[in-house]
Amino acid sequence: MVSVAVGLMVAVAYYFSSVRFQIWLSSRGGRGLAYLSVAGFFGRLMLVGIIFYGLTLWNMINMVVTSITFAIAFTVFSGIFIYRLMSGGDSSGPTVQLLH
DSSP states (O other): OHHHHHHHHHHHHHHHHHHHHHHHHHHHOSTTHHHHHHHHHHHHHHHHHHHHHHHHTSTTOOHHHHHHHHHHHHHHHHHHHHHHHHTTSOSSSHHHHTTO
């Protein structure tokens, strides 16, 4: 159960950092936005890798369960955001409002 909770917490943190970084990029405008977006993705990916490596040192965590929970939760969060964006709904709902 601890593994699932840790996976959810990492997924929520990763999702909010992803959204926050994209909001920051879109407000800046200009050239090279795609490069900065890709660099931000790889930076967050490296940070999650370091966090997962640190979690492997904690014996109470089952890393397979934690990783699967992270992947499923982040996919669900992203899917909901993309669905709201594509359906013409307000994509700046509670998720994005928390970040401003």
